[in-house]
Amino acid sequence: MQNVHIGTQCVQGGYTPGNGEPRQIPIVQSTTFKYDTSEDMAKLFDLEASGYFYTRLQNPTNDYVAAKIAALEGGTAGMLTSSGQAANFFALFNIVNAGDHIVASSTIYGGTFNLIAVTMRKMGIEATFVPPTCTDEELDAAFRPNTKAVFGETIANPALTVLDIEQFARAAHAHGVPLIVDNTFATPVNCRPIEWGADIVTHSTTKYMDGHGVAVGGAIVDGGRFDWMAHADKFPGLTTPDESYHGITYAEKFGMGGAFITKCTSQLMRDFGSIQSPQHAFYLNLGLESLHVRMKRHCDNGQAVAEFLAKHPAVSQVHYCGLASDPYHARAEKYLPNGSCGVVSFELKGGREAASAFMKGLRIAAIETHVADARTCCLNPATSTHRQMTDEQLAAAGVPAGLIRISCGLEDSEDLIADIAQALERINEE
Ligand SMILES: *Cc1c(COP(=O)(O)O)cnc(C)c1O
Numbered sequence: 430m431q432n433v434h435i436g437t438q439c440v441q442g443g444y445t446p447g448n449g450e451p452r453q454i455p456i457v458q459s460t461t462f463k464y465d466t467s468e469d470m471a472k473l474f475d476l477e478a479s480g481y482f483y484t485r486l487q488n489p490t491n492d493y494v495a496a497k498i499a500a501l502e503g504g505t506a507g508m509l510t511s512s513g514q515a516a517n518f519f520a521l522f523n524i525v526n527a528g529d530h531i532v533a534s535s536t537i538y539g540g541t542f543n544l545i546a547v548t549m550r551k552m553g554i555e556a557t558f559v560p561p562t563c564t565d566e567e568l569d570a571a572f573r574p575n576t577k578a579v580f581g582e583t584i585a586n587p588a589l590t591v592l593d594i595e596q597f598a599r600a601a602h603a604h605g606v607p608l609i610v611d612n613t614f615a616t617p618v619n620c621r622p623i624e625w626g627a628d629i630v631t632h633s634t635t636k637y638m639d640g641h642g643v644a645v646g647g648a649i650v651d652g653g654r655f656d657w658m659a660h661a662d663k664f665p666g667l668t669t670p671d672e673s674y675h676g677i678t679y680a681e682k683f684g685m686g687g688a689f690i691t692k693c694t695s696q697l698m699r700d701f702g703s704i705q706s707p708q709h710a711f712y713l714n715l716g717l718e719s720l721h722v723r724m725k726r727h728c729d730n731g732q733a734v735a736e737f738l739a740k741h742p743a744v745s746q747v748h749y750c751g752l753a754s755d756p757y758h759a760r761a762e763k764y765l766p767n768g769s770c771g772v773v774s775f776e777l778k779g780g781r782e783a784a785s786a787f788m789k790g791l792r793i794a795a796i797e798t799h800v801a802d803a804r805t806c807c808l809n810p811a812t813s814t815h816r817q818m819t820d821e822q823l824a825a826a827g828v829p830a831g832l833i834r835i836s837c838g839l840e841d842s843e844d845l846i847a848d849i850a851q852a853l854e855r856i857n858e859e
Contacts, residue, residue, distance in 0.1 A: 430442050430443075430445065430500065435501060435617065435618055435721055436721040436722075438497065438500050438501050439497075439501065439618070439717055439718060439719070439720045439721045440718050442496070442497040442500040442501065443493045443494060443495070443496035443497025443498075443499075443500060443714075444493040444496070444497070454490060454493045454494065454711060454714050455489070455490065456490050456707050456708055456710075456711045457488055457489045457490045457707055458707055458708065459484065459488075460483065460484045461482065461483055461484070462480070462481040462482050462483070464482075470482060475674070475675055476674055476677055476682070476691070476695060484704065484707070485698060485699070485702050485704050486694060486695070486698060486699060487694065488704075488707050488710075489707075490707035490710045490711060491508075491509045491704070491705055491707060491710045493710075493714070494509060494710040494711075494713055494714045494717070495507040495508050495509050495648060497714065497717055498617075498632065498634075498638070498648045498650060498717070499650045499651075501617040501618075501621075501717075501720075502612070502617045502621055502622075502623055502630045502650040502652075503617075503621050503623050503624060503652070504623055504630065504650035504651050504652050504653060505651055505652065505653030505685075505686035505687065506650070506651045506653065506686060506687050506689070506690035506691075507648060507649065507650040507651070507690065508648070508649050508690050508693060508694055508698070509634070509646060509647065509648050509704075509705040509710055509713075510646070510647035510648065510649065510698075510703050510704070510705060511645070511646065511647065511703040511704060511705050511706075512633065512635065512645050512646060512647050512703070513538075513540075513611075513613060513631070513632060513633020513634070513635055513636075513645075513646075513647040514540055514541070514544065514633075514647070515647050515701075515703035516631040516632060516633070516647030516648055516649050517541050517544060517580075517609075517611060517631050517647075518544055518549075519649060519693050519697045519698075519701070519703070520609050520629050520631045520649050520693075521545070521549070521554075521578055521580065521609065522549075522697060523666070523689060523692060523693045523696075523697060524577055524578055524607070524664055524666065524667070524689075525549075525554055525577045525578055526553075526554070526577075526666070527552055527553030527554060528553055528554075528575060529554055529555075529575050529576070529577045530554070530555045530556065530557070530573045530575045530576045530577065531545060531549070531554065531555070531556040531557075531576070531577065531578050531579070531580060532556070532557050532559060532568075532571045532572060532576055532578075532579045532580070532600075532601075533545055533556055533557075533558050533559070533579070533580040533581065534558070534559060534560075534561045534580065534581035534582065534585065534590075534592060534597070535558035535559060535560050535561070536560070536561050536582075536585040536588035536590045537580070537581065537582050537585055537586075537611070538582065538585070538586045538587075538611070538613075538633075539814075541580075541582075541611065542558075545580070546558070557571040557573075559571045561581065561585070561590045561591070561592055561593070562590075562756075565596065565599075565600065568596065568597070568600045569600060569603075572600070572604045576604060576606055577606055577663060577664070578601075578606055578607060578608075578609055579597055579600065579601040579606060579607070579608045579609065580608075580609045580610075580611070581594075581597050581608070581609075581610055581611070582610070582611040582612075582613070582614070583610055583611070583612045583613075583614060583615040583620050583622055583764070583765075584614035584615050584750070584765070584769055584770055584772075585614075586613065586614055586772070586800065587772070587774060587800075587810075587834050588748075588827065589748045589749065589750065589757070589772065589773075589774055590757055591750050591757040591760040591761050591764060591765070591769075592610065592760075592764075593760060594608070594610060594620075594622050594625040594626060594627055594764060595625050595626055597610075598625065598626025598627055598628075599626070601628075602626070605659075605660040605663060606660070606663065607628035607629055607655045608622075608626065608627045608628050608629075609627070609628065609629040609630075609631060610622040610627040610629070610630050610631070611630075611631045611632070611633075612630050612631070612632060613631075613632050613633045613636050613637070613801075614636065614637070614769070614770040614772065614800075614801070615764075615765060615769065615770060616632075616637045616638065616720060616724055616770075617630075618720055618721045618724040618767075619724060619728070619765050619767055619768055619769060619770070620764050620765050623650075623652035623654070625764065627652060628651070628652050628654060628655040629649065629650070629651055629652065629655075629689065630649070630650045630652070631647065631648065631649050631650075632647060632648040632649075632650075633646075633647055634646040634647055634648050634713050634716075635647075635801075636800060636801030637716075637720065637723070637724060637727065637770070637801040638713060638716050638717055638720060639712060639713050639716040640716040640719070640720065640723055640801065640802065640803055641712075641715075641716060641802065641803050642799060642802040642803070642804070643712050644709040644712040644713055645709070646705045646709050646710070646713055647705070649690065649693060651686070651687075651689040651690050653685050653686035653687075654685065655685065655689075656685060657679075657680040657685070657688060657689075658680050658681075661680075664680075666679075666692065666696075667679045667680045667688050667689070667692055668680045668681075671692075671696070673696065674695060674696075679691055679692040723803070723839060724768065724770075725767075725768065726839050727768075727770060727771030727801075727837060727838070727839065728751070728767075728768030728769060728770065728771060729768075729842065730771055730805075730837035730838070730839070730840070730842045730845060731749060731751065731768075731769070731770060731771040731772065731773050731837045732749070732751045732768070733842040733845070733846060734773050734835065734837050734842065734845055734846060734849065735747050735749035735751060735752050735773045735775075736752070737846045737849065737850070738773065738775045738849070739752055739754065741850075741853060743777055743778055743779065743783065743853050743856055744775050744776065744777060744778070744853075745776045745777070745778045745831075746775060746776040747773065747774075747775045747776075748773070748774045748775065749769070749773045749774075750765065750769050751768065751769055770801070771801065771836055771837035771838065772800050772801070772834065772835070772836045772837070773834075773835050773837065774832060774833065774834045774835070775832070775833055775835070776829055776831050776832050776833075777831040777832075777833065777856070778831070779831060779856055780820070780829070780830045780831040781811055781812070781820065781830035781831060783831055783856045784809040784811065784812065784830065784831045784832070784833055785809070785812060786855050786856045786858075787809075787833065787852045787853060787855065787856055788807065788809055788812075788833070788852075789852075789855070790851060790852030790853075790854070790855035790856075791807060791848060791849075791852045792848050792851070792852075793805060793840060793844055793845060793848040794806060794807040794835060794845070794848055794849070794852075795807065796808065796813075798813065798814065799836070800834070800836035801836055802836065802838055803838050803839045804838045804839075804840075805835065805836065805837055805838035805840060805845055806835075806836050806838070807833060807834070807835045807836070808833070808834045809832070809833050809834075810823075810828045810832060810834070811823055811828070811829075811830040811831075811832065815828055835849075
C-alpha cells in the first residue's frame with residue numbers, strides 16, 4: 430500500500446488479502462511448511478527462491494506485520510524479533526564483528542547500554558559513548574578506524590533526551606558507517622528517523638506498538654539507503670561471499686534495499702533463533718492498527734501531566750521535551766512536531782521519602798516496571814530498578830532518589846492529574 434498517510438498504513442499496511450481470503454492477518458500457527466519435491470525446497474535453502482520452510486527463519490504472519498512496520502518507517506525491508514533486546518543485538522551484530530567498535534549515545538536504555546558495554550565487549554567489540562549534547566568535534570573524536578556503527582535512541586528511555594538524528598547521521602556517513610536508531614518511544618507516528626538520515630531503525634514493539642502490555646517483541650527496519658559496496662572493506666559480511674549460503678554475496682544479490690535484512694534473517698535468526706511467535710505478531714498487529722490514534726492521546730496526556738507537575742510546589746524538576754523549558758524542546762520541535770511520547774519524569778523536592786509517600790498514594794497509576802501501556806504506570810528507580818545504589822551514587826548517575834518516571838496511558842487526563850495531585854498532597858502527611 431503506497432502513497433497513503435501513516436494512519437492508513439497503521440490500519441491496512443503490510444497485508445492485502447486476495448479474493449475470498451481472510452480480512453484480518455491470519456495466524457499461521459505452523460512451525461513448518463510442506464513441499465512436493467526436495468528440489469523445490471532446495472531452492473529455498475539456497476536463497477534462490479523465496480518461500481517458507483521453517484518458522485525460525487520466516488513465517489507469513491510475522492512477514493505481514495514486519496512489512497507493515499517497514500512501511501510505517503519508510504524502509505525497504507523489515508523483520509520481527511522476540512524482543513527489543515534481540516532487535517538491537519541483531520541490528521548491531523549483523524555488521525559489527527569481534528575487533529570492531531561502536532559509537533553510541535550515552536543516554537540509551539539500560540538494557541541496551543549493558544548489551545553494548547558489557548556483553549558485546551565480552552565478544553571483543555568495543556564502544557565509545559558520547560553525550561547526546563556533544564558537539565560535532567566531540568562526536569568526530571569518538572570514531573576509530575574500526576568503527577562500524579553509530580547507535581542512538583530518538584527519545585531515550587528513561588532519560589527522555591532527544592537525539593539530533595541529522596548530526597549523528599552526518600558523522601556516521603562521514604566515517605562510512607550506518608546510523609542505527611532505536612525509535613521505540615517516538616514510534617513512526619511521531620518521527621521517521623530514516624527521513625532524517627538514519628539507515629537502520631529498531632523497536633521494542635513491547636512498548637507503544639503493542640501498547641496494551643500483552644506481548645514482548647522487537648523489530649528491525651532497513652532504510653535501504655546505505656551503500657555497503659561503497660564501503661566494502663568495512664562490511665565483509667555483506668560484501669564478500671557467505672560460505673554458509675553457497676557463496677552468496679548479500680549486497681550483490683539483494684541490493685541496498687534487501688541485503689541487511691536478508692543477511693540478518695538467514696544468518697542471525699538461523700543461528701540465534703530469537704523469533705517472535707506468530708501469535709505475538711498477531712497481537713502486535715492489533716496494537717499497530719490503532720497506533721496513530723493512541724499516540725496522540727498518550728502525548729496529550731503526557732503534555733497535560735508535565736504542565737501540571739511543572740507548576741507544583743513539591744516538584745523541583747520535570748523532564749519532558751514538550752515543555753518549552755526543557756533543554757531538548759528545540760530538538761523536539763524539529764524532530765517531533767506532532768508530539769513526543771507519554772513518558773514524563775520528574776523530581777520531588779523531598780527526595781526518597783517523598784517519592785515513597787507519593788507512590789503509596791497513587792490510585793490510578795500503578796507501580797510497574799513498564800512504560801507505553803494503555804494503563805498509566807509509574808516507577809521510582811531509587812526504590813526499584815536502582816535500589817542497590819546510595820543516594821550519592823544515584824545523584825551521580827543522573828537518577829536522583831526523588832526521581833519518578835510516569836508513563837501516561839490512555840485514561841482521561843483530568844483523572845490522571847487528580848490522582849497525581851492527591852498523591853502529592855500525601856507527601857506532607859506521612
Ligand atoms: C524496552 C526497551 C528496549 C528493550 O526491549 P524489550 O522488548 O524489553 O526487550 C530497548 N530499547 C528501548 C528504547 C526500550 O524502551
